[in-house]
Amino acid sequence: MTSSVPRVRRTSTTLADGRELLYFDDTEPYVSGAATRRLDDPRPLPDRFAPVVDADGVSRPIRGPEMRYDVLTGEWVPMAAHRMNRTFLPPADANPLAPAKPGAAYSDGEIPAEDYDVVVFENRFPSLMTVPGVADEVSALNGEELYPVRPAVGRCEVICFSSDSTASLASVTPGRMRTVIEAWADRTTTLGALDGVEQVFCFENRGKEIGVTLHHPHGQIYAYPYLTPRTATMLRQARAHRERTGRNLLRDVLDAELRAGVRIVLESTHWVAYVPAAARWPVEVHLAPRRDVPDLPALTDDERADLATTYLTLLQRLDRFFVDPDGAPVPLPYIAAWHQAPVREGRDDLRLHLQLFSVLRAPGKLKYLAGSESAMGAWISDTTPERIAARLQELAR
Amino acid sequence: MTSSVPRVRRTSTTLADGRELLYFDDTEPYVSGAATRRLDDPRPLPDRFAPVVDADGVSRPIRGPEMRYDVLTGEWVPMAAHRMNRTFLPPADANPLAPAKPGAAYSDGEIPAEDYDVVVFENRFPSLMTVPGVADEVSALNGEELYPVRPAVGRCEVICFSSDSTASLASVTPGRMRTVIEAWADRTTTLGALDGVEQVFCFENRGKEIGVTLHHPHGQIYAYPYLTPRTATMLRQARAHRERTGRNLLRDVLDAELRAGVRIVLESTHWVAYVPAAARWPVEVHLAPRRDVPDLPALTDDERADLATTYLTLLQRLDRFFVDPDGAPVPLPYIAAWHQAPVREGRDDLRLHLQLFSVLRAPGKLKYLAGSESAMGAWISDTTPERIAARLQELAR
Numbered sequence: 001m002t003s004s005v006p007r008v009r010r011t012s013t014t015l016a017d018g019r020e021l022l023y024f025d026d027t028e029p030y031v032s033g034a035a036t037r038r039l040d041d042p043r044p045l046p047d048r049f050a051p052v053v054d055a056d057g058v059s060r061p062i063r064g065p066e067m068r069y070d071v072l073t074g075e076w077v078p079m080a081a082h083r084m085n086r087t088f089l090p091p092a093d094a095n096p097l098a099p100a101k102p103g104a105a106y107s108d109g110e111i112p113a114e115d116y117d118v119v120v121f122e123n124r125f126p127s128l129m130t131v132p133g134v135a136d137e138v139s140a141l142n143g144e145e146l147y148p149v150r151p152a153v154g155r156c157e158v159i160c161f162s163s164d165s166t167a168s169l170a171s172v173t174p175g176r177m178r179t180v181i182e183a184w185a186d187r188t189t190t191l192g193a194l195d196g197v198e199q200v201f202c203f204e205n206r207g208k209e210i211g212v213t214l215h216h217p218h219g220q221i222y223a224y225p226y227l228t229p230r231t232a233t234m235l236r237q238a239r240a241h242r243e244r245t246g247r248n249l250l251r252d253v254l255d256a257e258l259r260a261g262v263r264i265v266l267e268s269t270h271w272v273a274y275v276p277a278a279a280r281w282p283v284e285v286h287l288a289p290r291r292d293v294p295d296l297p298a299l300t301d302d303e304r305a306d307l308a309t310t311y312l313t314l315l316q317r318l319d320r321f322f323v324d325p326d327g328a329p330v331p332l333p334y335i336a337a338w339h340q341a342p343v344r345e346g347r348d349d350l351r352l353h354l355q356l357f358s359v360l361r362a363p364g365k366l367k368y369l370a371g372s373e374s375a376m377g378a379w380i381s382d383t384t385p386e387r388i389a390a391r392l393q394e395l396a397r
Numbered sequence: 398m399t400s401s402v403p404r405v406r407r408t409s410t411t412l413a414d415g416r417e418l419l420y421f422d423d424t425e426p427y428v429s430g431a432a433t434r435r436l437d438d439p440r441p442l443p444d445r446f447a448p449v450v451d452a453d454g455v456s457r458p459i460r461g462p463e464m465r466y467d468v469l470t471g472e473w474v475p476m477a478a479h480r481m482n483r484t485f486l487p488p489a490d491a492n493p494l495a496p497a498k499p500g501a502a503y504s505d506g507e508i509p510a511e512d513y514d515v516v517v518f519e520n521r522f523p524s525l526m527t528v529p530g531v532a533d534e535v536s537a538l539n540g541e542e543l544y545p546v547r548p549a550v551g552r553c554e555v556i557c558f559s560s561d562s563t564a565s566l567a568s569v570t571p572g573r574m575r576t577v578i579e580a581w582a583d584r585t586t587t588l589g590a591l592d593g594v595e596q597v598f599c600f601e602n603r604g605k606e607i608g609v610t611l612h613h614p615h616g617q618i619y620a621y622p623y624l625t626p627r628t629a630t631m632l633r634q635a636r637a638h639r640e641r642t643g644r645n646l647l648r649d650v651l652d653a654e655l656r657a658g659v660r661i662v663l664e665s666t667h668w669v670a671y672v673p674a675a676a677r678w679p680v681e682v683h684l685a686p687r688r689d690v691p692d693l694p695a696l697t698d699d700e701r702a703d704l705a706t707t708y709l710t711l712l713q714r715l716d717r718f719f720v721d722p723d724g725a726p727v728p729l730p731y732i733a734a735w736h737q738a739p740v741r742e743g744r745d746d747l748r749l750h751l752q753l754f755s756v757l758r759a760p761g762k763l764k765y766l767a768g769s770e771s772a773m774g775a776w777i778s779d780t781t782p783e784r785i786a787a788r789l790q791e792l793a794r
Contacts, residue, residue, distance in 0.1 A: 068674060068675040069675060070673075070674075070675035070677070071634060071638075071646065071650065071674075071675070072630075072631050072634060072646070072647075072650070072673070072675075073627070073630050073631065073634065074630065074633070074634050075675075075774070075775075075776070077675045077676075077677050077776050077777075077778055078775075078776075078777050078778070079777075079778045079780070079781050080777055080778065080779055127769075127777040141657075141674055142653070142656075142657035142659065142674070144653045144656070144657060144674075146649060146650060146653050146674075147653065147674045147675070201768070201769070201772075201773060203768035203769075203772060204768070205767040205768050210765050210766075210767050210771075211763065211765025211767060212767075220768065222769060222775075224775060228769075228773035228774055228775040229773065229774030229775060230470070230772065230773045230774040230775075231773065233469075233470050233471065233774075234469050234470065236471070237468060237469060237470065237471050241468075249468065249469070250469075252543060253468065253469070253543060256539070256541045256543050256544065259539075259541070260538075260539035260540075260541060262539065276467075276469070277465060277467075277468075277538055277539070277541075277543075277544045278465040278466065278467035278468070278469075278472075278474045278544070279474075280467070280474050335767060335768050335771055335772055337768055337772030337773070339772075355772055357771075357772075366608065367608075368607050368608025369607075369766065370602040370607050370608060370609075370732060371598070371600035371601070371602050371617065371732050371734055372524075372598070372600075372619060372625075374607075374732055374754075375598075375600060375627065375732055375734030375736075375752055375754075376598060376621075376625035376626065376627045376628065376734070377472075377625055377626030377627040377630075378472075378475075378619075378621060378625040378626060378627075379472070379474050379475075380474075380475050380476075380477055380524040381474055381475070381476045381477065382477055383476070384476050
C-alpha cells in the first residue's frame with residue numbers, strides 16, 4: 001500500500017437509538033467492516049429524539065440542550081441538564097468503549113463490532129445536539145432581552161484510538177496514529193459543514209486528575225455553534241496583530257520561538273514543538289506546523305505522516321516528564337487540544353496548533369484553579385516556561 | 398458602643414522579614430494590641446528584600462516575581478517561580494495562622510500575638526510583590542517585541558477571619574463578620590492607592606477540593622497591576638451596554654432578576670442574592686447591593702451592617718446545600734469572590750457584587766474543568782440556574 005492509495009476505509013453505521021457510528025479501518029482485512037463480525041446494535045435503546053413521557057403521562061417532544069448568553073462575559077453557556085435524564089447506564093465497571101465480545105449476541109458497550117481500529121460515534125449524552133424540528137432561534141429567557149437563550153445545536157462525538165483498553169495514544173503505532181489524524185481531519189470537514197456549526201474541536205482528556213474515569217484510550221470532538229472564548233480571544237489578538245504588522249500572529253510566534261531557541265522542545269521536517277513564552281500550566285507544550293495551515297484537513301500527506309511520528313515522540317516524552325520517588329515514570333494526566341481556525345471566519349488569521357498541558361505540578365501534586373484563576377481568569381504560574389522546556393529537552397537526550 | 402463610633406481598632410506592626418501585619422480588633426480590651434501579650438516577631442527570617450547569595454558565593458539583588466504578556470490572549474501571566482526558593486517552611490502539621498501560644502517566647506506561626514480578632518498580613522511567598530529599587534518597566538523577553546515582560550508588582554495578603562482554627566467564616570458572629578468587612582474595605586482603599594495597582598480582589602478559597610490544605614478560616618487579598626481577564630471582559634460588556642442603552646449593566650441584571658423572581662435566593666433591606674441566569678458552576682450565587690456601588694469602601698454603615706448578617710445567612714445556607722447519605726449537611730467547598738470596580742477606570746460601569754461558587758456537583762463528586770473549559774474557555778453546565786435556586790429557596794423555609 002503506497003501513500004497515494006486511500007489507506008483508511010470509512011464505514012458508517014447507525015446505533016440502536018439513531019446515533020451515527022463510523023469505523024476508520026486501516027488494516028486489511030478491515031476488521032470492523034468485513035472479516036470479523038460487525039453486529040447490528042441490539043440494545044433496547046429508545047430513539048433519542050422520541051418524545052418524553054412525563055410522570056403524569058403527558059408526552060412532550062424533546063427540546064435538547066439549550067444555551068444561555070452570559071451577559072456579564074458575552075459567552076454562551078450550554079446547559080446540559082437534559083443529560084440528567086440518563087437511562088440505560090452501563091454498570092460502573094463496564095467499559096462502553098470495548099469491542100463486542102466475540103460471538104456475543106448482545107453488546108453492552110457502544111461499539112457493535114468484535115474488533116476495530118479507530119472508531120468515532122456520537123456521544124449518547126451530548127452537551128451539543130441538533131434536534132430535528134427544533135428551530136435554531138434566539139428567544140428571551142423570562143421575557144428579558146438581557147437573557148438570550150438558544151438551542152445548543154452542534155455535535156459531540158467520541159473517538160476511540162484503539163480497541164485495546166490497556167493502550168494509550170502514546171502507545172499506538174505510527175500507522176494507527178495516522179488513522180487517528182485522518183479521523184480528526186474527516187470529522188473537522190464533516191462537522192464543520194453542518195448547519196450552525198462555527199468551530200470544530202478535537203481533544204483528549206487523559207487521567208483521573210482531570211476527572212476521566214474511563215481508561216480506554218479515547219478522545220472527543222465537539223462541534224460548537226459559537227466561537228469558544230479562547231478562539232474568539234485569539235482571533236481578536238491575531239486581527240489586531242495583522243492590523244499593526246500585516247502579518248499572521250501565530251506565524252510570528254513560531255518564528256520568534258525558532259529565533260529564541262530556548263523553549264524549543266522538538267523539531268521535525270514539518271513540525272515544531274515549543275513551550276510558549278507565557279505558558280500558564282505546570283506543563284505546557286504547543287506543536288505547530290512549519291507551514292501556515294488553518295486546520296487539520298489542510299495538512300498534506302507528508303505533513304500528516306510526519307505528525308504521526310512527531311506526536312508520538314512528544315507524548316512518549318511527556319509520559320517521562322515526572323518520575324516517582326523510585327525513579328519510575330509517572331504517566332502524565334493531560335489535556336491535548338487542537339486549536340483550529342473557525343469554519344466561517346479567521347481562516348487566514350488563526351493557525352493550526354496543538355496545545356498540550358497538564359495540571360500536575362509534581363507526582364501527586366496538582367495545580368488547583370482557585371480564586372484568582374477561577375473567579376478572575378488571572379493565571380499565576382508556579383514555574384517558568386524555560387524550566388518546562390529544559391526538562392523536555394533533557395528527556396530528548 | 399454605637400455605630401457612629403469607630404468600632405474597629407487597626408494596629409499596624411512589622412514581621413521579622415519586614416512584611417506588614419495589621420490587627421483589626423473589634424472587642425474590648427482590643428486583645429491583639431493591649432490586654433494580652435502582643436509579641437515582636439522573634440523568628441530568624443531574613444529580610445525578604447535582602448540580596449540572595451548564589452551557590453557560587455555571588456550576591457545578587459532579588460528581582461521579585463515577573464509577569465509575561467501572553468500575546469495569544471492579551472493577558473498578563475505572573476510567574477511565581479521565585480516562590481520555589483522557599484526557606485523556613487513550618488512543619489506540615491503546624492498551623493501558621495494560629496495565635497502564638499500563651500507565654501511562648503517564640504512563635505512558629507505568622508501571627509505574633511496570643512489572641513486576635515481579625516488579622517491581615519502580607520503573604521510570605523507572594524505572586525505579586527513590589528520590590529524596592531526594581532523599576533516597573535516593560536522589557537522584551539529574548540529581545541522579542543512579541544513577548545513583553547514586566548515586574549509583577551502589587552501585593553498579596555492573607556486575612557484571618559478568626560483566631561479559632563476550628564471556626565469557619567459562616568460560624569463567626571455578625572460583629573466579627575462586620576470586622577472582616579471593615580478589613581476588606583480598608584485593604585481595598587489602601588492597596589488601591591499603591592503605585593501600579595489597578596484592581597483589588599478580596600476572596601476566600603475554602604475546602605480541600607480546591608486545594609486548600611489549611612483549615613484555619615482565612616481568605617486572601619490580591620492587588621493586581623493589571624485588569625484581570627474577567628474584570629476586563631465585564632468592563633467591555635458593561636461599556637457596550639452603556640453605549641447601547643445608557644444604563645449600567647449590572648444594575649439592569651439585578652432589576653431583571655428581581656422582575657423574573659425565579660432565581661432570587663434571599664433579600665434583605667440593602668442586599669439581594671440570586672443565581673445568575675447563565676450560572677456555569679454546579680452551585681453559584683451572586684450577592685449584590687440594591688444601591689449602585691463600585692466597591693466595598695463605598696458601602697454605608699447600614700449597608701455594611703446588613704451585609705454582615707445577610708452574608709452569614711447565605712453562607713450557612715450553602716453549608717446545607719448538599720447532604721450526605723445519612724442526611725448530614727456537607728460543608729460546601731467554595732470560592733467567594735468580591736468583584737469590585739477597578740481603581741482607575743470603570744467606576745461607574747462596574748458594580749460591586751460577590752460571586753460565590755463551588756466545584757461540587759454532589760457529595761464526593763466534582764465538576765472537572767477538562768478540554769472544553771480549560772483549553773477553549775467554553776463552559777458546559779451540568780445543571781440549570783433554576784435548579785440551584787430552587788434548592789437554596791427550599792433551604793430558606
